[in-house]
Amino acid sequence: MNLKDLKFENEEIEYKTSWKDEYLKTLCAFANTKGGQLIIGIKDNHEVVGVQNFQKLLEYIPNKVKNSLGIIPSLEIKEVDGKNILVISVQPYDMPVYYDEKIYVRSGSNTVELTGQELTRFIFKKFGKSWEKSPTSVTIDQLDLSTVELFKKLAKERLSAISEDDSIEKVLYNLELMSEDGCLNNAGVLLFGKDPSRQIDAPWVRIGRFSKNNSILDTVDAVGNLFRQLEIVYEAIKKNINVRFSFENTTERKEIWDYPLVAIREAIINALVHRDYAVQQDTQIKIFDNAIWFWNPGTLPEGIRVEDLKNTIHISKPRNRIIARVFYYARMIEQWGTGTSRIIDSCLNQGLPEPEFKEENGGFSVYLYKDMYTEDKLRKMGLNERQIMAVIYVQRTGKITNKEYQELTGVKERMAGYELNELVKLNILERIGKTGKGTFYTIKGAKGAMKTQ
Incomplete structure (x- = not known):
């Protein structure tokens, strides 16, 4: 194994300089998540310090893990930068794995205890x-x-x-x-x-x-x-x-x-x-x-x-x-x-x-x-009171015609057409139909524009 092969700590990898029994929590979390590797003899910054007593650990750790977690890990000695490191690998388990009557999982590069609702969901999922x-x-x-x-x-x-x-x-x-x-x-x-x-x-x-x-x-x-x-x-x-x-x-x-x-x-x-x-x-x-x-x-x-x-x-x-x-x-x-x-x-x-x-x-x-448009928003856009009234009307009814604009605002047909076209240019309304009595205006982007005829 080369230094360049070392990855940053994540959900499936964690580095420790030496073994401590408290790291059983991490192995428990690996087993309850996606599996993972606990690598002994390397600092978080990837500085290799090595393991001196690896023969003793090769005997001690498997028994400790089996007795504490009820699972069997895989241990392997590898050489990095001229020093021995210990790689402890754990596979994901279908059934919940407990440590000290608690369940731990990996969340990113952290080991966390499951409690409350998260624990309930985990148990349901594990037991199918x-x-x-x-x-x-x-x-x-x-x-x-x-x-x-x-x-x-x-x-x-x-x-x-x-x-x-x-x-x-x-x-x-x-x-x-x-x-x-x-x-x-x-x-x-x-x-x-x-x-x-x-x-x-x-x-x-x-x-x-x-x-x-x-x-x-x-x-x-x-x-x-x-x-x-x-x-x-x-x-x-x-x-x-x-x-x-x-x-x-x-x-x-x-x-x-x-x-x-x-x-x-x-x-x-x-x-x-x-x-x-x-x-x-x-x-x-x-x-x-x-x-x-x-x-x-x-x-x-x-x-x-x-x-x-x-x-x-x-x-x-x-x-x-x-x-x-x-x-x-x-x-x-x-x-x-x-x-x-x-x-x-x-x-x-x-x-x-x-x-x-x-x-x-x-x-x-x-x-x-x-509403897509409020009165305040329409005023800030520079609309006059007649246009504001018309847009609010369209939001309530779904459409407006030139004749309805005249009746609503009191203006003549030509002014109604001009002010409606201004609303079209501002991308507030869109015109449906080219000319004639079938032409009307609706809020631009309204999916049901063609259904309001």
């Missing part, structure tokens, strides 16, 4: 189990049977194997929610329990309405099973946003909410279905004057990037496979891998800014934005 399938002592008589019956009605179109005449036991067992001893797993309680927060200490959803100065105007805690939480959260958000009515081209009244209800419902379902339930943190939804923020514990599954979520259809890798499947059968999920694109499309179709998806604060966030 999921939070969903963990057993409970909850039985059928502790379920919300009305929710089970509702599910049976909703699912009959997509799940022909289940009929409304089937017993509750049969339904739950076929959905992998109940074991043969009659007890439900975590997923079963979360989906159909009377009070999962008490029965299995399941987290709930917290909704808050905030003012411009971040004062709390309203709070709602959504408890109960997931079907119940969905409706509580949905109604709480609707209560805290505005709705207006349009009679455009029809005598029938049309509701236009600050945010598309499709986007709101999809964001809620995304939060309930994909959150990390092994983490004892509540899902949070914060409603501001100009945005709604949904935050969930748990980052995206491995292999899926935030950018992928903007694709019309992307790979679906649900963290909670059983819960996602039940929601799909109940027609709460339209099609695998399309929820985020439905959120984006519905917002753009209404002339709203594109929603944002972020991994942050140890979780996943969805941001819905109310």
Whole structure:
């Protein structure tokens, strides 16, 4: 081995000048992560000091590691710069490896102890189990049977194997929610329990309405099973946003909410279905004057990037496979891998800014934005009051024609055309159609421009 072959310390390599029993923690961490090498006789700066008593260590260390960690390392003497060093190699292990009744893993070049929620996730992963399938002592008589019956009605179109005449036991067992001893797993309680927060200490959803100065105007805690939480959260958000009515081209009244209800419902379902339930943190939804923020514990599954979520259809890798499947059968999920694109499309179709998806604060966030342009922003761009009025109008209705601009502002056709063209030049509006009565203007970039005719 040459000096130039030495790598910087990382997740799989660590250097020590001499052996100490406390380094068993590092070997434990290697075994619990990707494996690694502890190299004795080299300083952190790659200065080679060598090992004098390597024959003794070759006998001592394997026995110490086996007795303390229950694993067998590989030891090898190598010569670097004319001096002997000891390379202790550990392979990754499928089962958890403990040192002094604690579990350690590698995080970069550091050895860290796992505790709390991270430890829970690690154990689930190592044993090939999921939070969903963990057993409970909850039985059928502790379920919300009305929710089970509702599910049976909703699912009959997509799940022909289940009929409304089937017993509750049969339904739950076929959905992998109940074991043969009659007890439900975590997923079963979360989906159909009377009070999962008490029965299995399941987290709930917290909704808050905030003012411009971040004062709390309203709070709602959504408890109960997931079907119940969905409706509580949905109604709480609707209560805290505005709705207006349009009679455009029809005598029938049309509701236009600050945010598309499709986007709101999809964001809620995304939060309930994909959150990390092994983490004892509540899902949070914060409603501001100009945005709604949904935050969930748990980052995206491995292999899926935030950018992928903007694709019309992307790979679906649900963290909670059983819960996602039940929601799909109940027609709460339209099609695998399309929820985020439905959120984006519905917002753009209404002339709203594109929603944002972020991994942050140890979780996943969805941001819905109310308006692309505020009055203050438009004034700073140099628009006159008529143009500001028109842009706000378009954000509310989806489009504006020359005639509507005249009626809204009181100007003549020629001035209306001039001021609308100014908005086009500023890249605020875009013109749809060349000439004639079919021409209208919409917010530039609104995906649904052609659908508003």
